[in-house]
Amino acid sequence: MNKDYEEIEPPVYLFKKITSRIEKEERLLALKRRIFAFFAGLFGLIPALVYTLKLTQDNIAKSGFGEYFSLLFSDSAVLARYWYNFFSTLLESFPIVESIILLAIILIIMQISKYLARDFRSIKSLQAI
Amino acid sequence: MDLNNFFQSKTFSVVLMIIGAMIALLLVFKLGMDIGFRKANFSYQWGENYYRNFAGPAESFPKNMIKPDDFMNAHGVLGEIIKIDSPNLVIKDRNTLEKVVLVKDDTVIRNLKQNLKLSDLKINESIVVIGESNESGQIEAGLIRILPPPPPEKTLERFPKDRIKK
Numbered sequence: 473m474n475k476d477y478e479e480i481e482p483p484v485y486l487f488k489k490i491t492s493r494i495e496k497e498e499r500l501l502a503l504k505r506r507i508f509a510f511f512a513g514l515f516g517l518i519p520a521l522v523y524t525l526k527l528t529q530d531n532i533a534k535s536g537f538g539e540y541f542s543l544l545f546s547d548s549a550v551l552a553r554y555w556y557n558f559f560s561t562l563l564e565s566f567p568i569v570e571s572i573i574l575l576a577i578i579l580i581i582m583q584i585s586k587y588l589a590r591d592f593r594s595i596k597s598l599q600a601i
Numbered sequence: 602m603d604l605n606n607f608f609q610s611k612t613f614s615v616v617l618m619i620i621g622a623m624i625a626l627l628l629v630f631k632l633g634m635d636i637g638f639r640k641a642n643f644s645y646q647w648g649e650n651y652y653r654n655f656a657g658p659a660e661s662f663p664k665n666m667i668k669p670d671d672f673m674n675a676h677g678v679l680g681e682i683i684k685i686d687s688p689n690l691v692i693k694d695r696n697t698l699e700k701v702v703l704v705k706d707d708t709v710i711r712n713l714k715q716n717l718k719l720s721d722l723k724i725n726e727s728i729v730v731i732g733e734s735n736e737s738g739q740i741e742a743g744l745i746r747i748l749p750p751p752p753p754e755k756t757l758e759r760f761p762k763d764r765i766k767k
Contacts, residue, residue, distance in 0.1 A: 534695055536679035539729050539748065547744055550709045551731065554743040558731050561677030568631045572624055579620045582613075589608040 500598055503591050510588050517581055524574045531567035540565055675734040678702060679748075682726050687719055689739070692728065701739040702730050712747040722747075 532538055540561050543551060551558045607613060678700045684691035690702040704710075710717040722728070727750065732742040 535674075536695060536729065539679050540677060540731075543729065543731065543744070543746060547709075547711060547746060550711075550744045554731050554733075557676040557733050557743060561674060561731055563630070564674040564676065568627050568634075572627045572631070575620055575624045575627070579617065579624065582617055582620070586608040586613065586617075589605040593605045 496598055496601065500595065503595050503598070507588060507591050507595075510584050510591070514581065514584055514588075517577055517584075521574070521577045521581065524570060524577060528567055528570040528574050531570055535565040535567060537562065537565045537567070673698065673700070676740075677729070677731045678740055679729045680727065682722060682724055682728060685719075685722060685724065690722065690728075690742075692730070701737075702732070702745070703735070703739045703741045704745070705741060708732075708742045708745060710745045710747075717747070 540558070543558065678692050678694055680692040680694035680700070682690055683693045683699065688704045690704060692700050692702055694700060704719050708719075710719065710722065712721075722745075727748040729746050729748060730740060730742045731744045732740045735741050
């Protein structure tokens with residue numbers, strides 16, 4: 473019986489096929505883990521985005537930035553004379569810290585979306601092989 | 602356009618770069634403001650304590666009353682007129698701080714499309730002022746615009762008190 477087994481020759485590319493399949497599965501697993509991590513990050517960032525958006529909106533209302541900015545449309549001719557004071561007022565009333573946090577969150581969400589799209593594409597191409 | 606192509610596109614990268622640049626710009630601006638505040642605070646404290654440091658204790662206002670976030674807007678004010686004392690106006694802003702606005706001869710006072718005079722202004726009117734601060738801590742107004750009165754609270758409109766069942 474042992475003799476019979478010894479006589480069976482494995483196909484030439486079997487080893488390569490097995491290793492490439494294992495490699496593919498490992499890559500798929502790594503991609504799925506990354507996608508899971510990205511989704512977790514995305515779900516964590518969305519409430520943070522909503523909260524910061526609300527905070528920025530409140531501070532814009534409190535500082536009067538909207539009212540100062542609206543002068544640009546109603547009194548542009550007068551403001552041309554006081555442009556320096558007007559832009560200084562806009563900068564002084566602008567909620568800087570909240571805006572930095574808001575923009576940073578948007579930037580991270582956009583980056584995550586970019587990586588997610590790339591990873592989904594990689595998964596599709598791997599599964600097609 | 603495929604979603605993946607959009608995310609890999611040059612336009613998307615440019616948008617990301619613009620947002621990054623805006624964050625950097627705002628950070629630099631904030632840093633400049635903080636450094637400016639520290640320098641101004643140090644100069645103020647130095648001046649306030651000059652007598653005490655060199656000639657002994659002296660009575661004065663409590664120190665560090667103002668924090669960086671409480672810094673006042675020096676080129677404009679938005680609030681309600683609480684006193685008219687020609688040529689000055691006392692305005693209560695949204696942080697309930699009172700500021701004095703100096704109305705000059707060339708100050709433009711506007712309501713909708715009309716040009717008004719200082720005597721046309723009334724107590725409790727909401728105004729927005731653009732101008733420049735002077736050495737007396739006043740704002741020399743360049744433009745004063747009267748704001749429309751705020752709308753009545755929607756809750757009260759929708760549920761008048763006499764119609765709410767107790």
